Amino acid sequence: MMKHELKLYCDTTRLTDLRVFLNDILRDTSLSDIEQHQVTLAVDEVCANLIIHSHGCNPQEYIQVEVEKQNGILKIEIKDQGEGFNIIEYKEPEITQVKKAKRKGGLGIILVKRIMDKIEFEKIGSQNTCRLFKNLKSK
Amino acid sequence: MLKIETTKESNHITLHLIGEVDASNSVELDESIIALMEGGEKNILVDGTDLQYISSAGLGVFMSYIEDFQEKNISLVIYGLNERVYQVFRILGLDQLIIIKSNKEDALQEI
Numbered sequence: 001m002m003k004h005e006l007k008l009y010c011d012t013t014r015l016t017d018l019r020v021f022l023n024d025i026l027r028d029t030s031l032s033d034i035e036q037h038q039v040t041l042a043v044d045e046v047c048a049n050l051i052i053h054s055h056g057c058n059p060q061e062y063i064q065v066e067v068e069k070q071n072g073i074l075k076i077e078i079k080d081q082g083e084g085f086n087i088i089e090y091k092e093p094e095i096t097q098v099k100k101a102k103r104k105g106g107l108g109i110i111l112v113k114r115i116m117d118k119i120e121f122e123k124i125g126s127q128n129t130c131r132l133f134k135n136l137k138s139k
Numbered sequence: 140m141l142k143i144e145t146t147k148e149s150n151h152i153t154l155h156l157i158g159e160v161d162a163s164n165s166v167e168l169d170e171s172i173i174a175l176m177e178g179g180e181k182n183i184l185v186d187g188t189d190l191q192y193i194s195s196a197g198l199g200v201f202m203s204y205i206e207d208f209q210e211k212n213i214s215l216v217i218y219g220l221n222e223r224v225y226q227v228f229r230i231l232g233l234d235q236l237i238i239i240k241s242n243k244e245d246a247l248q249e250i
Contacts, residue, residue, distance in 0.1 A: 016161075037223040098202055110231060
């Protein structure tokens, strides 16, 4: 599997393109239909979060998404420039809190953490990289 | 793309969600639910048969009204979700907070 790349402009209506891009790649992995759907969702959540909160939906700015398979592990790198969002340090709310506070946010990061097998975040200068990993079953 | 069709029947109203709910259009789902609440609807069915995808933006809309529904005695029941979408509700445990049924017949029993 080669490296697949997508330049995603910071406009939430572009999330559809992201999902089409991911679905095409994931179809060729050993992940089940349900797992493919969930990995796509996790990447959508991270990117939607960046588009809205880090880039203020400025369609001039973009996020770089790279997908590759290494030693039976699917790796998705999500890179952007700017302040960044440290998904590792972010303390997600409890589900019951979300319900009580009637807040519509916070659920996305919970999904990402429950779906992916490993998550990394790295900031070098103004370059932020979020890496999501999913173990692939051998066929 | 998301299309929402509302059908009023004798003792309930149905929101038919067609397509995908994500961060770009979850506000449409939010507005539809607010409109039903303002219209005094007490029994809301959500037909998820044609819902292909829902991200946290859409799930958050359902979450955010759970307490309002309880206070106002409104029943909301979702039915017809495909397995992929249903599993997303389950990851968050929303299947414990929202009534989800497999078909319309079962959903009608809940209202």
